[in-house]
Structures are given as C-alpha cells and as structure tokens.
Amino acid sequence: MEILVCVKRVPTVGGSIVLTDDGQRVDTRMSGFTVSPHEECAVEEAVRIVERLGGSVTVLTLGPPEASDQVRDMLALGANHGVVLETDGKEWGPIATAKAIEASVARWSQFSAGYDLLLFGNEAADSGNYQVPVRVAHALGLPCVTGIKHLEIGADEDKLRARREYRGIKEVFELPLPAVVSVKEGINLPRYPSLPGRLRAKRAALERFAQPWQADGVRTLGLRLPEGRQHQAEVLGTGTDAVPALVSLLDELGVLT
Amino acid sequence: MTVLCLVEPDGDGLADASSRALALAGSLAASGAGGLAAAFVGEPTPAVLAALAGCGVTDLHAVSSPRLTGYAPVAWARSLAGLIASAPASAVVAAATDHGSEVMAHLGAITGLDVVANCLATSTADSGGCQLVRNRWGGSLLEDVMLTTRPALLTVATDAPASRGDAGPGEVPKVHVYEPDLTEADLLVQATESAIGGGAVSLATARVVIGGGRGVGGPDGFGPLEELAGLLGGALGVSRVVTSEGWRPHRQQVGQTGTKIAPELYLACGISGAIQHMAGCQAAKRIVAINTDPDAPIISRADYAVIGDLSQVIPALVTALRARSDSQAADLSSLADPAVRAFYLGDQDPASR
Numbered sequence: 252m253e254i255l256v257c258v259k260r261v262p263t264v265g266g267s268i269v270l271t272d273d274g275q276r277v278d279t280r281m282s283g284f285t286v287s288p289h290e291e292c293a294v295e296e297a298v299r300i301v302e303r304l305g306g307s308v309t310v311l312t313l314g315p316p317e318a319s320d321q322v323r324d325m326l327a328l329g330a331n332h333g334v335v336l337e338t339d340g341k342e343w344g345p346i347a348t349a350k351a352i353e354a355s356v357a358r359w360s361q362f363s364a365g366y367d368l369l370l371f372g373n374e375a376a377d378s379g380n381y382q383v384p385v386r387v388a389h390a391l392g393l394p395c396v397t398g399i400k401h402l403e404i405g406a407d408e409d410k411l412r413a414r415r416e417y418r419g420i421k422e423v424f425e426l427p428l429p430a431v432v433s434v435k436e437g438i439n440l441p442r443y444p445s446l447p448g449r450l451r452a453k454r455a456a457l458e459r460f461a462q463p464w465q466a467d468g469v470r471t472l473g474l475r476l477p478e479g480r481q482h483q484a485e486v487l488g489t490g491t492d493a494v495p496a497l498v499s500l501l502d503e504l505g506v507l508t
Numbered sequence: 509m510t511v512l513c514l515v516e517p518d519g520d521g522l523a524d525a526s527s528r529a530l531a532l533a534g535s536l537a538a539s540g541a542g543g544l545a546a547a548f549v550g551e552p553t554p555a556v557l558a559a560l561a562g563c564g565v566t567d568l569h570a571v572s573s574p575r576l577t578g579y580a581p582v583a584w585a586r587s588l589a590g591l592i593a594s595a596p597a598s599a600v601v602a603a604a605t606d607h608g609s610e611v612m613a614h615l616g617a618i619t620g621l622d623v624v625a626n627c628l629a630t631s632t633a634d635s636g637g638c639q640l641v642r643n644r645w646g647g648s649l650l651e652d653v654m655l656t657t658r659p660a661l662l663t664v665a666t667d668a669p670a671s672r673g674d675a676g677p678g679e680v681p682k683v684h685v686y687e688p689d690l691t692e693a694d695l696l697v698q699a700t701e702s703a704i705g706g707g708a709v710s711l712a713t714a715r716v717v718i719g720g721g722r723g724v725g726g727p728d729g730f731g732p733l734e735e736l737a738g739l740l741g742g743a744l745g746v747s748r749v750v751t752s753e754g755w756r757p758h759r760q761q762v763g764q765t766g767t768k769i770a771p772e773l774y775l776a777c778g779i780s781g782a783i784q785h786m787a788g789c790q791a792a793k794r795i796v797a798i799n800t801d802p803d804a805p806i807i808s809r810a811d812y813a814v815i816g817d818l819s820q821v822i823p824a825l826v827t828a829l830r831a832r833s834d835s836q837a838a839d840l841s842s843l844a845d846p847a848v849r850a851f852y853l854g855d856q857d858p859a860s861r
Contacts, residue, residue: 266805
C-alpha cells in the first residue's frame with residue numbers, strides 16, 4: 252500500500268487565543284506549532300496499515316518552510332517520506348489547497364503507480380473548512396468518505412470498509428481503492444515518537460516545491476474573539492469546606508433527583 | 509432569487525441544526541427579497557412539514573429516487589446541483605452537521621464554487637457579495653468574511669442562533685417531488701445503516717456532565733467521578749489529555765475534536781480549560797469548576813468554582829449527596845406510617861375514612 256497523508260501546521264493554542272494588533276491573524280509569536288489532532292490520527296492509521304500490509308507512507312503539507320518541522324514530527328511517528336509545498340505564509344483557501352495537492356499527486360503518479368489511499372483529517376483545527384479531502388477526491392476522480400472512526404483494508408488491498416456514527420445510526424461504507432478518506436480523532440490512539448524515529452526524522456531529506464499563492468472567492472475581513480463567558484467564577488469555597496455550598500447549588504439548579 | 513436550504517430529519521421531526529440553518533437562510537432570503545425553499549431527501553413526515561412551515565419555508569423539494577437506499581453524499585450533492593440548475597438560487601445552505609458539511613463540500617467541488625463553513629450570521633447580502641460571520645477553532649474565534657461567488661454556498665454552525673420563531677405557524681410548504689438524474693458514480697459511496705444499541709446516558713444530551721481532566725491523575729482516578737455521575741443521572745466526560753493518555757476512551761472526550769455537550773450543569777474537575785475543551789462545553793447552562801489552581805483558565809470561564817483537590821472534594825460531595833438522599837428516604841418511609849402521616853399532613857388513617 253502506498254499511502255499519502257496530508258497534514259496542516261497549526262498553532263498550539265492553550266488557554267486563550269491572542270490576535271495580532273490588526274486583528275487579521277492569530278499571534279503565534281509565543282506559541283508553538285503542531286498538526287491538527289484528526290491528522291495525527293490519520294498518520295497513525297497509515298503507519299499501522301503499512302506495518303500490516305507493507306508499502307510506505309508519505310506525509311505532505313502545504314505551508315511556510317517552517318512547516319517541515321511538522322512533517323518531521325510525522326516522520327518520527329513512522330511515516331517514510333515527506334513533501335512540503337512551500338508557501339510564503341499567507342493563508343490558503345480550500346480550493347487552492349486542493350489544487351496544489353492534486354498537482355503534487357499527479358506529479359508523483361508520473362514516476363510511480365500512484366497512491367492507493369489518500370488520508371486526511373476531517374477538518375483543520377484552525378480554519379475548519381471541511382472541504383479539502385472532498386475537493387481533492389473530485390479533482391482526481393476518486394471516491395471519498397469523511398469523518399471516519401473505523402477503517403479496514405480488504406485482504407486483496409482492492410477495497411476498504413469505513414465506519415462512522417451519525418445521530419445514533421452506524422453508517423458503513425465500502426469503497427474500491429484508490430480512495431480518499433478523512434478520519435476523526437478516536438479512530439486510534441497515536442503512538443509517542445520513538446527515539447530512533449526522531450533521529451531518523453531529523454536526518455530525512457524532504458521534497459520541497461514552491462507554491463505561488465492563489466486567491467479564491469472568500470476574503471477574510473478580520474478576526475475577533477467571541478464575547479460570552481469571560482468573567483471570574485464565583486468561588487464557593489476551598490476544599491471539602493465548599494461541599495455544603497456545592498450541594499445547595501446543585502439543589503438550586505434542580506439537578507438533584 | 510430563492511435561497512435553498514438542505515434540511516435533515518431527527519427522529520420524526522426536523523433536526524435542531526436544520527432549523528438553525530433555516531434561520532440564517534431565511535435572513536439571507538429576506539435581505540435579497542427572495543423566497544425560502546428547502547430540500548429534503550426522502551419523504552417528509554407531517555412533523556417535518558409543520559416545522560418547515562414554522563421556519564417560513566414556502567416550497568419543499570423532496571428528493572426521491574429508488575436507488576437512494578442510504579445516505580449517499582455525492583448523490584445528495586448532485587441532487588442539489590440539479591435543483592439549482594433548474595431553478596436558480598442566490599444561495600444554498602445546509603447545517604454544518606457531518607452530513608451537511610460533507611454534502612456542501614461535494615456541491616462546492618461539483619460546481620467549482622467556494623463554500624463558507626460554520627457560519628453564525630450574515631450581515632449583508634447584495635450584488636457585491638455576502639458578508640458572513642463564521643466559527644474558527646470550533647467557535648473559540650470568529651472570522652468576518654466576504655464571499656463574492658454566486659450562488660453563495662455555506663454551512664451553518666450547529667450552535668448558530670435558533671429561529672426567532674416569528675414566522676408563525678405559516679402555511680404548509682408546497683411539496684415538489686424531484687427525481688435526480690444519478691449515475692453509477694454518484695451512488696458508488698452509499699451508507700449501509702444500522703441502529704446503535706444504546707443504554708448509557710448519552711454524553712451529547714445528558715442533563716448533567718461530570719468532567720475529568722489531567723487533575724484526575726490517572727486511569728484509576730475516575731471511580732468517584734463515575735459514582736457522582738451515576739448519583740445525578742449524568743454522564744462522564746473527559747478532556748483531550750485524558751483520551752490522549754489512553755486513560756479513558758475517546759467517545760467520552762468533550763471538546764473541539766470530541767463531543768459537544770449542552771447540559772444544565774457541567775462540573776469540570778481538574779480541567780485547565782484549554783480553548784479546544786471550552787469549544788465543546790460552551791453551550792452548558794452552568795459550569796462549575798473544581799481546580800487546585802485559582803489561576804487556571806477555566807476559572808475565568810466557569811460560573812462557580814471550588815478551589816481544591818478533586819480527589820478530596822468529589823468523595824466528600826458523594827458522601828453528602830448520599831446522606832441527603834438517605835435522610836429523604838427515611839422521611840418518606842416514615843410517612844408510610846399512618847400516625848406520622850396524620851401528624852405531618854393532617855391525613856386520615858385510610859381505615860377510618
């Protein structure tokens with residue numbers, strides 16, 4: 252199995268989001284970076300499939316040159332090859348992102364039998380556009396399912412069985428390969444990178460391709476933090492001394508049966 | 509021109525997320541002086557039709573095909589594309605559910621149009637474009653965008669404002685049966701559906717959720733939290749750290765990449781309050797945090813807080829609640845004694861009536 256996994260570099264955000272003064276971007280000067288959680292699970296799933304069936308896992312990202320850090324993080328989890336579609340750091344919309352991925356897949360197909368499986372996260376943690384996997388599938392003429400929590404590849408490696416849950420209903424899809432699948436966190440528990448994995452990832456040669464920015468029909472006017480819960484909690488007390496106040500509160504809220 | 513909104517059922521009725529999508533679709537239609545139409549795959553129930561009438565829908569396109577046996581994302585999108593090709597629309601809208609988001613992405617790919625996902629509101633819609641507010645980071649950040657392509661394709665966040673319900677009961681929408689022209693390729697991906705056996709209180713709909721985070725300390729620390737959840741008829745929810753460490757299964761995760769909850773009470777124990785977690789619990793009516801750190805981010809987002817160690821506070825709370833229910837049970841059992849009943853309630857002995 253030849254598997255491509257697409258990941259996105261996103262800021263590591265903890266207790267709060269800080270915006271730049273012009274309100275156009277998330278201020279990342281004080282934050283680290285990671286890949287979206289769903290995508291880390293996509294990489295883990297790909298590595299497990301290849302451990303079982305053989306083949307290799309290629310991790311691809313579209314982002315600034317520094318996004319090679321995130322590709323190396325994924326190589327440390329067991330992926331074999333890394334590709335960085337380098338941008339100047341501007342945010343890309345889903346149409347342009349899908350086009351760049353499609354072109355990269357087409358380029359690779361000229362030198363090989365192509366990929367059997369393209370894995371994505373269900374949506375990016377930051378922009379959350381929910382579109383890139385579907386748009387890539389259409390561009391390549393491949394079948395696609397999204398939001399998958401359980402994936403099986405048939406013994407003949409010619410089809411897959413994918414499962415997810417929706418409104419109390421279990422949905423099972425059977426697709427011929429090659430196919431595009433987006434997964435959700437919970438499909439597996441990603442491993443910690445091993446020390447040899449980290450050393451190998453550090454030394455690995457990455458393929459890099461420069462990508463000129465493409466506009467689309469959606470323009471960001473600005474970012475802002477929602478109002479809502481931003482106040483200091485009323486402290487009921489400290490330690491077990493607070494229990495009587497807590498019981499009265501539960502009673503007041505009508506949650507005691 | 510018309511605004512077309514894809515709607516979904518939930519049980520017999522209309523999904524809550526769909527009525528929220530209709531609220532935004534309705535305001536788009538009103539600002540463009542157009543009508544509001546809905547698309548539904550299958551045969552709508554009377555309850556769905558009544559709900560659509562209440563949302564101001566005048567026309568319903570019921571997509572019908574003998575080949576559609578289960579949810580089929582490409583076929584659904586192809587049907588929407590067929591509908592807007594035969595009757596032009598200024599916008600196509602769907603709820604940002606798993607189905608709605610997937611179908612709109614396919615519609616975007618089929619038509620080559622942009623899709624704006626997870627919208628909360630629209631401020632203007634004129635010939636120049638459509639200005640929208642949308643969620644990023646699961647709702648922890650808002651983005652104002654201008655969408656210039658037409659028809660405007662968008663999904664509406666499942667926590668967007670509900671309809672004001674001022675459309676009145678309205679007339680039941682006119683139903684137009686639409687038979688889409690589907691190819692084998694459109695039906696290649698189609699779900700086989702089966703019900704999931706239930707039993708436990710569902711996290712998404714629980715009235716009370718007891719949350720546990722890193723502060724629980726390890727996989728063995730959840731017993732008292734589960735006991736408390738059981739006492740209150742609630743569900744246990746956990747933070748992402750807990751599932752990433754493998755302490756609890758992912759289906760119990762509350763947050764941006766887990767389950768979104770909307771209980772009367774969320775009791776968050778040993779949870780710092782990262783934005784990804786808060787994105788999953790911001791719909792809770794009341795948040796009570798138990799944390800050793802008075803400066804933890806969750807303290808500035810909760811309504812009430814107990815500063816303390818959950819491993820002491822929770823067992824003490826369980827003991828207090830048990831004592832309380834025991835004393836109530838004692839009261840009730842003493843009421844079974846006719847003499848006690850008569851004393852407290854002025855009730856007569858049934859035998860002397």
